[in-house]
Amino acid sequence: MPTIKTFLLPDLGEGLTDAELLTWQVAVGDTVTLNQIIAEVETAKASVELPSPYAGTVVALHAEEGSTVDVGSPFIDIETADEAGGPTAVPSSTSNGESGEPGGRTPVLVGYGVAAEGTTRRARRSATPTPQPAATTAALPSRTPQLPTRPLAAPPVRFTAKQHGIDLADVEPTGGQGQVTRGDLERFLTSIGTEPAVTESTDQTAPPNAEEERTPIKGVRKHTAAAMVRSAFTAPHVTEFVDVDVTPTMDLLDELRENKYFAGIRLTPLALVAKALLVALRTNPTLNSSWDEEAQEIVTKRYVNLGIAAATPRGLMVPNIKNAQALGLRELAVALKELTLTAKEGKTGPADLADGTITITNVGVFGVDAGTPILNPGEAAILAFGSIRRRPWEHRGEIALRSITTLSLSFDHRLVDGEQGSKFLATMADILSDPMSLIALS
Incomplete structure (x- = not known):
């Protein structure tokens, strides 16, 4: 039955x-x-x-x-x-x-x-x-x-239609999935001689304003906002900065792109910075740790799940590359490409977002030189990689145009003291200014 x-x-x-x-x-x-x-x-x-x-x-x-x-x-x-x-x-x-x-x-x-x-x-x-x-x-x-079945339409469009007593089935849809858009409804109202009404705000303390747009806080954006507030007011943040002459790194990048071993691989400055971070963690493991409040212990990880902050249509996400410490430069570049493409397509799964241990945020892609990033909850450090610019710089006793970037390191001062954070950042700078050491230590 x-x-x-x-x-x-x-x-x-x-x-x-x-x-x-x-x-x-x-x-x-x-x-x-x-x-x-x-x-x-x-x-x-x-x-x-x-x-x-x-x-x-x-x-x-x-x-x-x-x-x-x-x-x-x-x-x-x-x-x-x-x-x-x-x-x-x-x-x-x-x-x-x-x-x-x-x-x-x-x-x-x-x-x-x-x-x-x-x-x-x-x-x-x-x-x-x-x-x-x-x-x-x-x-x-x-x-x-x-x-x-009902015509496809977003809740604000349905609300406006209800205000005017319009059946959305009478409105011709032009949305990509056959949904009725706000523009479709407004054109329909105009065609029947009705002026579209301003949707009333759910906040009764504020007057309606046609020049404002209200976006519900939910999903990834809601989670990110809550997580950042918890992190900012739970972990005592310290941020340090260092300017680095990465001209040798950029030269090496050009050489590697021509190497047959990297044929078909999208090799970017971020890949070399990520590799430098992984090498620097070997002598500065405290940066790859977490705070266990219940046990009152510092948990230092022997593995590195490297998070990469990614701006997506759904908001900020920080997927991570599991066991990144075990990857060579070629494999790391491939993993970075797959991670960013998956995030931009909105296909990042919950497992990809869990258990990160340290994060890089590449603010340089937006033309930003430096910042004071907020820690991803549960992690001890986050590195901001700024834009690479040609600047006058002292080189071998003379002033020359060099490729310069700024690294900004925020860390949890409960886990990492000033000396440890400074040593880690200095190690990063040393590797990127002399990338042959990166190859030797990889």
Whole structure:
């Protein structure tokens, strides 16, 4: 006998309490297979694709795109044909990676399910949420009525349409995914002789202002803001600066780019700075540590998970390269390229953002010379790499135009004292001003 299974939004990792629903990949009435992607959600850490834990027919969607869903609340109802009434859920993985079920189904983790063979992703669609059934095991009629789908539109556009009594189905959409944009709605209102109204602010203490735009703080940006506040007011920050003549490093970079060993590899100044940092940590390991408040201990790591601050359309993210200390310069350059491309495409996963030990922020790509970066929470240090500029500089007793950059090191003064921070920064400067030592020590 068919039964209804209610899929509750799971904990997507690291104690997260909610997630924003970005898009539904299915609509009411659709048939889904086990592990088929049903939705994309954004947590405070990353964007995650949710696989279906059941095979069957979609009966109800419990959230609208753009809304925030609490962990443990109903997410989707699926009618299954499981006659025994038991769950057709995703199998649990075992220590050897096997499912433990007959047939050897591939186990999946939340957000990274593998669709069943032959399954293709449906076009993004949005449907009106429907109430949760009174009982998740109640039988349904053999034929479930199809509920109408709603036009795609952002919440502010829906609110404005509601103000004017407009059915968005009457508005011609021009958005990339077939959604009705603000411009589409304004053109429609103009065509029927109605002036678009200014959306009222939810803050009743402030008057509406057509010259202001309000952006909800949620997802990655919300997490980043909270993390930076905690870091700034928990770890006592100290920042030191050093100007470095990196002309020899830039010359070496030109030579390496012509070397056949680096053919097809995008070798950048950041790769050499990252390699210099990894070498400098060998004699200055305190910079690669963390503070254990509960145990009142300093934890010095023998591994380096190198974080790279990346500006993405979804906000600041700091994915990290695991065990970067084990990589040669070529492998490090490849890892940096993959990391930044993945971040810009919005495909960085929660695991890529976890367990960083030290971070580099490349402010030089924005033409900035120096800064006082805030520590990534849980780390002892962060290095800001400034722009490389041609400047007059003393060289061998004469003034010459040289390639100069500024390194800014912020560190947690509970973990790193002034001498340790200064020695680390001086080591970095020595390596970049004489990069042959970088090759010798790598």
